[in-house]
Amino acid sequence: MDEIKIGVIGSGYWGPNLIRNFVEIPAADVVAVADLDPDRLTFISNRYPKIKVTQDYRELFKMGLDAIVIATPPASHYQIAMDCLGQGLHVMVEKPLTLSSQTAQELVDYAKEMDLTLMVGHTFEYNPAVRALKDLITTGELGTVYYIDGVRANLGLFQRDLNVLWDLATHDISILLYILGMEPLTVSAQGTACVLDNIHDIAYLHMTFPQNILAHFRISWLDPCKVRRITVVGSKKMAVYDDVESLEKIRIYDKGVEVPPYTSTYEEFKLSYRYGDVVIPHLSHMEPLRIECNHFLDSITNKIQPISNGESGLRVVKVLEAADRSLANYGNQEILIDTRADLNAEISV
Ligand SMILES: NC(=O)c1ccc[n+]([C@@H]2O[C@H](COP(=O)([O-])OP(=O)(O)OC[C@H]3O[C@@H](n4cnc5c(N)ncnc54)[C@H](O)[C@@H]3O)[C@@H](O)[C@H]2O)c1
Numbered sequence: 001m002d003e004i005k006i007g008v009i010g011s012g013y014w015g016p017n018l019i020r021n022f023v024e025i026p027a028a029d030v031v032a033v034a035d036l037d038p039d040r041l042t043f044i045s046n047r048y049p050k051i052k053v054t055q056d057y058r059e060l061f062k063m064g065l066d067a068i069v070i071a072t073p074p075a076s077h078y079q080i081a082m083d084c085l086g087q088g089l090h091v092m093v094e095k096p097l098t099l100s101s102q103t104a105q106e107l108v109d110y111a112k113e114m115d116l117t118l119m120v121g122h123t124f125e126y127n128p129a130v131r132a133l134k135d136l137i138t139t140g141e142l143g144t145v146y147y148i149d150g151v152r153a154n155l156g157l158f159q160r161d162l163n164v165l166w167d168l169a170t171h172d173i174s175i176l177l178y179i180l181g182m183e184p185l186t187v188s189a190q191g192t193a194c195v196l197d198n199i200h201d202i203a204y205l206h207m208t209f210p211q212n213i214l215a216h217f218r219i220s221w222l223d224p225c226k227v228r229r230i231t232v233v234g235s236k237k238m239a240v241y242d243d244v245e246s247l248e249k250i251r252i253y254d255k256g257v258e259v260p261p262y263t264s265t266y267e268e269f270k271l272s273y274r275y276g277d278v279v280i281p282h283l284s285h286m287e288p289l290r291i292e293c294n295h296f297l298d299s300i301t302n303k304i305q306p307i308s309n310g311e312s313g314l315r316v317v318k319v320l321e322a323a324d325r326s327l328a329n330y331g332n333q334e335i336l337i338d339t340r341a342d343l344n345a346e347i348s349v
Contacts, residue, residue, distance in 0.1 A: 003029040004297050007060035007089075009080055010072035011035045011044050014094060018069050018121075021293040023048060028297055032060050061087045067117075067300060070094060075161060078103040081118070085110050090117040092296045095170045096320060097313030099162075104317045108310035117299050119306035120313030122174035126291040128284040129249040133232060133241050134179040136252065142234030143256075147214040148176065150230040153223035163200040165189065165323050169219045172205070173319045174308065175230065182209050183315055185339060189323040190331035194222055205323055210339075252279040 004027060008019050011033050022028040033044045034057035041053040054060070057080060060068065067090040070080050078098040084091050091111070097120045098104045111118035124130045136142050152168045159167050177183060184207040191203030202220040209215065228243035238253040254276025263269040292308075299306040322334035 003027060004067055004300055005029050005031050005063075005065045006067050006069060007032045007034065007057075007063065007065045008069045008071065009034045009057045009060070009084075010070060010094075011040045012037070012071070015040075015071035016044070016047075017289055018071055018293065019044065019048070019051075021287070021290050022069070023051075025290070025293060025297065027301075028293070031063055031065055034060055058083070061089075065089060067092065067296070069296075071121075073161070074099055074166065078107065081107050082110060085114050085116055085118070088114065088116065090296075090300045092117075092119045092121060093313075094121040095123075095174065095313070096120075096166055096317055097310065098317060099166070101314060101318045101321055104310070104314040108314055111310055117296070117306065118310035118313075119296050119299060120308045120310065120316075121292065122171075122178070122308035122312065122316070123288050123292055124171050124175045125178045125308050125312075126295060127243075127288040128286065128291075129241050129243065130175055130179065132250050132281055132283055133175075133230070133239060136237075136239050137179055137232065137234075138181070141237060141252070142232060142239060143236030144234060145180070145211070145213050146233045146235065147216070148180075148230065148232050150215070150217040151219075151227045153218060153220035154226040155223060156221055158196060158201065158221055159199070160196070161199075163193075163203070163324070163327070164191070164219050164221050165200065165203050165205065165327070166320055168221070169203070169205055169217060169323070170316060170320065172217050172219065172230070173316045174312070176207070176209075176215055177312070177315055177319075178307075179232075180209055180213065182211075182213075183337060184209050184215070184319060185337045186333050186335050187319055187322040187326060188331050188333045189326045191327055200327060203323070203327065207319070248280045249283060250281055252281065254278070 006022050006028050022030045032052040034054050035041050068084040070093040074096055077093050081091050081093050150172050186208045188206045189203050191200040193200050195201055201222045205217045207215040230241045232239045238255055240251045256274045258272045326332050326334050
């Protein structure tokens with residue numbers, strides 16, 4: 001295939017990042033951008049005079065495109081993605097895929113039926129630091145994973161129609177499912193709506209995974225500090241991923257605690273603590289969004305399933321839905337996979 005002809009729908013805050021990346025990739029040709037807001041189209045025209053602009057995304061269907069990238073608010077993802085797939089176009093849609101597992105499943109099924117690529121913008125799955133974290137787990141360098149703790153907090157940007165979980169925790173859930181290669185067995189969430197009625201701006205998300213792995217995240221739009229940190233504690237080593245750090249995003253701590261094999265008396269019982277070196281691995285500086293955009297093009301050209309394909313988007317939406325149900329039920333635990341049914345919870349990513 002020659003250059004892949006792309007249309008972008010939505011050029012608000014995030015869309016221009018996608019447009020910039022595809023413009024800079026030789027294998028792509030950004031033909032047109034659609035946005036309801038004429039001011040956003042003027043902004044794009046001033047920056048990229050050759051790109052056609054329109055307020056009606058259906059105009060893009062007459063331009064001989066191969067693929068569409070959707071960066072509109074989540075409530076519009078389902079309908080726009082359905083329309084694009086219906087026109088025989090490959091689709092990359094921003095996170096979250098949709099706002100319900102039913103509509104996410106419909107998109108997955110329709111893309112399959114039409115034999116088209118459906119990819120979700122789980123940007124962190126293309127982040128070299130997150131990939132390094134996944135390697136540390138899958139190669140066994142951390143040992144048995146005991147628990148994962150995370151914080152994603154800052155002041156704003158509040159959404160009017162979505163709570164903080166659907167906005168920010170989408171990233172953490174996609175990271176967790178990706179690095180562990182598993183889906184959670186249970187999900188619970190507690191939170192509060194401090195600023196806007198009924199829109200939770202702070203939430204504590206708790207998940208259990210197979211192999212007794214616990215994950216706990218604090219997600220907030222109402223915090224004085226910007227924190228983007230995930231700690232993975234294993235039986236051999238511990239790793240901290242700090243996305244706010246510009247260069248040293250991953251630190252691997254050779255720290256741990258061991259129980260002596262045998263002690264006959266209480267006095268002899270002493271845990272042995274290991275305080276070893278801290279290693280900061282070198283990571284690629286490539287922009288994660290560039291890797292993601294390249295991967296979308298590769299997936300189309302080579303007819304391969306993207307890492308963050310429709311199923312991956314659906315899995316994340318199912319967790320978010322369960323978290324919402326739990327939020328409404330005072331933190332009640334939602335069972336996603338019933339282990340009594342002996343289901344295999346492992347996924348391949
Ligand atoms: N991957 C990431 O790290 C990341 C970061 C930020 C936002 N996002 C996602 O990107 C998407 C957009 O977020 P944003 O912050 O840019 O929102 P935004 O509100 O700033 O921009 C959305 C744009 O879409 C336009 N729009 C809405 N409906 C439209 C329609 N029917 N046709 C054409 N244009 C339409 C709006 O006019 C607006 O300009 C969301 O899904 C969000 O979750 C992803």
